Amino acid sequence: MTSTPPVREKIVAGDLAEVSLTVNGTEVTLRVPARTHLADALREQLGLTGTHLGCEHGVCGMCTVLVDGDAARACLLFAVQCDGAEVVTVEGLGAADDQHPLQQAFSAHHGLQCGFCTPGMLMSSYDLLAHEPDVDAADLPERMSGVLCRCTGYRGILAAVADVAAEHPDGVPAPMNCAARTLVGRGSGSTTGPAAEEAPETPAEVPAEVRVPTGSPSATVEVTSTLGSPLEDVWRVLEDVPRLVACLPGAELLETLPGDRYRGRAGVSLGPVKLSFAGLAQILERDAGDHRIRLVGQGADTGGSATQADIRLRAEEAPDGGTVLRADADLFLSGRIAQFGRALAGDVSRRLFEQFAVAVDETARTGTAPTVAAAGPSPVRLAVLAAADAFRRTLMRARARLTRRS
């Protein structure tokens, strides 16, 4: 924690307090109710849902994060107490494609079952090995007892920690995924809670600026479609934002703003999860010679989901006189939509771009933007098709396993 003497400041109940933190290497300023604890601020405001909440009484240790280099229970600290502090969460420890040695060891030793305690276990074991690299393996059960595993999978966890301690006698490597990046959560600092969860259909506040996403995306999508329309006709659709948006299933353009920025909304539905995003998009590059467009977008819904996307579209002439349309996108998801999982989010987006390409082709051919309903399957149908993709993948994996065994 910062060594600066605390400044007494009276905050009226209901007012928001401003808190500045460095979280996983990114400086952020939040406006939160004074009674918000650090774990809620991380999860709700910044979308860092890797910090789990179990008891919220300081007993289970699931919420363990590093505050100024020491393990701390994020449910027992008010966010305002952490003003000026450096916080590292499990997301800062390592990335999916570049894991910290502790994460690798947990995986190698099957140190998780449901995984609910895993973020706390990882941050607690990091703290232990960072401060006491020569800890005796025999002492690990007691030294790691600050985090409870409700699946009781302690053997694998302790074996993983013992392994990393043996491999790094001079101290465990520092957190590997700390760098300035965009963090998105509910964002506005407004009061959070169940009421917001119950009203997802009310559009969230539109963010004031478009932030370029950074860090590892939740999913990446690459879709190549061949259209019958000639290149220049397709390009005329792509460079005309109202017509381009009309080609996106479920999307609606509400306002054109200065600086090639656009305000709009979009709906996504998957089973009982229905999300209505209000957001902002900006064209960052538009190259008429190369028929290329890059746009970034961000949106949030009142149920706690947030998305960002960095989308590149490129049209090329096909050998038969048609057009090859390539779309690739990095998607950043947090909140409830992140529960869709990487593969499902990728499938939904892939279907969306496929339908987008069909609608672009139609618009290029007829000169008229299709209505949202005519642009292809509804978001619900997209989700169903994506779920079918996921089911097909599972079936194929099961078949491959059976074939290997027989």
Ligand code: FES
């Ligand atoms: S949630 Fe913080 S200790 Fe249990």
Ligand code: FES
């Ligand atoms: S793996 Fe389930 S709580 Fe520990």
